[in-house]
Amino acid sequence: MKNRTIFVACDTSNIENIRKIISQTRSSKLEIIPKFGLQFFYSKKGRKFLEKIKNDFWLDLKINDIPQTAISALESLKDLRKCKYITVHANGGLEMLKAVKKKANKINKNLKVLGVTVLTSLNNRSLKQIGYTKKVKQLVLKQADLLKKSNCDGIICSAQEAAMIREKYKNLIIITPGIRLPGDRSNDQIRVMTPKNAFENKVSGIVIGRSLTKGNLKKNFKRLLDHLNK
Numbered sequence: 001m002k003n004r005t006i007f008v009a010c011d012t013s014n015i016e017n018i019r020k021i022i023s024q025t026r027s028s029k030l031e032i033i034p035k036f037g038l039q040f041f042y043s044k045k046g047r048k049f050l051e052k053i054k055n056d057f058w059l060d061l062k063i064n065d066i067p068q069t070a071i072s073a074l075e076s077l078k079d080l081r082k083c084k085y086i087t088v089h090a091n092g093g094l095e096m097l098k099a100v101k102k103k104a105n106k107i108n109k110n111l112k113v114l115g116v117t118v119l120t121s122l123n124n125r126s127l128k129q130i131g132y133t134k135k136v137k138q139l140v141l142k143q144a145d146l147l148k149k150s151n152c153d154g155i156i157c158s159a160q161e162a163a164m165i166r167e168k169y170k171n172l173i174i175i176t177p178g179i180r181l182p183g184d185r186s187n188d189q190i191r192v193m194t195p196k197n198a199f200e201n202k203v204s205g206i207v208i209g210r211s212l213t214k215g216n217l218k219k220n221f222k223r224l225l226d227h228l229n230k
Contacts, residue, residue: 005204006033034058036050037061059077063087088115100113117161118139155172157174162176163201176193178207
């Protein structure tokens with residue numbers, strides 16, 4: 001299981017639950033990195049917690065605004081020294097993506113900028129409702145081209161598009177949300193895949209949340225390790 005990175009979605013605003021998730025998902029066989037999204041970051045104690053955390057973490061804010069506002073947002077995060085990954089949305093356009101990547105290099109050379117493409121809760125029908133004329137795979141590939149051109153470090157897409165992206169971009173970091181252990185409900189996700197199948201599609205890392213954090217965390221984490229060892 002070497003070279004497999006697991007990003008654990010810490011989707012709670014409860015600090016004690018966060019500490020539990022981090023302590024109970026440690027592994028010598030996998031690189032485990034906690035991912036904090038809007039729920040935790042916006043919570044009263046979330047921002048303070050991230051100032052003092054000793055683990056590398058991913059801050060999943062999906063920044064999407066005009067270039068100046070986007071880089072100003074990044075500037076306000078420069079005290080979070082253990083932040084290893086930050087997300088921006090490909091919908092922000094080439095100039096925003098380039099500006100954020102340039103700013104990230106100035107703030108912290110180890111900070112990786114990841115571009116979010118089509119959310120895993122969307123499908124072709126959803127895109128048509130929004131007003132897109134391209135289908136999911138076409139749009140994700142177009143966004144991947146944009147991210148590569150902007151020098152962003154990686155892409156966030158569903159595992160269903162990962163093989164297509166990897167074929168074109170050999171060295172791009174590809175991280176896939178929408179991951180569920182076998183038999184688990186997909187909930188609000190549509191484009192889902194199991195951890196093992198995702199890694200078979202040559203992704204760099206996977207995001208897994210509810211399959212781990214709902215119910216018995218220790219047992220769920222063992223299920224994940226057993227699943228990946230099969």
